[in-house]
Amino acid sequence: METILQGYGIRKETLMELQKGSFTYSLEGVNSIKSRDFFLGGHALFTVSNPQGSYYTYKIQRPEGRSPRYFVNLLTGPDNESSYTYLGILDPGSFDFRLTRASRLGIDTAPVKVLRWALTIFRNGNRPPAGYAVQHQGKCCRCGRTLTTPESIDRGIGPDCYERGLS
Numbered sequence: 001m002e003t004i005l006q007g008y009g010i011r012k013e014t015l016m017e018l019q020k021g022s023f024t025y026s027l028e029g030v031n032s033i034k035s036r037d038f039f040l041g042g043h044a045l046f047t048v049s050n051p052q053g054s055y056y057t058y059k060i061q062r063p064e065g066r067s068p069r070y071f072v073n074l075l076t077g078p079d080n081e082s083s084y085t086y087l088g089i090l091d092p093g094s095f096d097f098r099l100t101r102a103s104r105l106g107i108d109t110a111p112v113k114v115l116r117w118a119l120t121i122f123r124n125g126n127r128p129p130a131g132y133a134v135q136h137q138g139k140c141c142r143c144g145r146t147l148t149t150p151e152s153i154d155r156g157i158g159p160d161c162y163e164r165g166l167s
């Protein structure tokens with residue numbers, strides 16, 4: 001283990017902290033979403049977390065065809081493929097989220113507030129404050145396939161989808 005870690009240039013003091021088990025990890029930089037384009041990929045799956053470790057996972061999908069609306073869902077159950085609750089729609093132009101008649105949660109509920117907070121950050125070209133994280137799940141934001149290359153993971157979009165761009 002020591003050889004492998006040192007091979008990656010990790011300092012000896014850090015290695016000792018790891019071995020002592022006192023190393024504190026940081027979410028910042030791990031699968032962090034870099035731009036608002038991610039949310040408009042059509043298959044955006046991401047988690048927003050705060051310094052206390054609370055988090056919500058959202059899915060923003062564009063239906064087939066040229067729909068101007070993106071549907072936002074919240075993970076609310078044990079099955080991370082199917083346990084989603086409908087929240088509302090995202091306007092891709094203004095980047096505004098709003099509830100619709102079918103929305104299952106109110107505007108003042110924590111999941112909706114957290115979502116709007118996160119979207120506002122990216123709409124304004126900012127990054128989350130220290131301790132907060134907005135992370136993708138290692139899936140391409142456009143096609144939903146698992147990302148494998150370091151570059152793709154960093155971008156949150158696979159190479160083919162990146163070449164095609166958002167359309």
Ligand SMILES: [Zn+2]
Pocket residue numbers: 140141142143144145157158160161
């Ligand atoms: Zn893709």
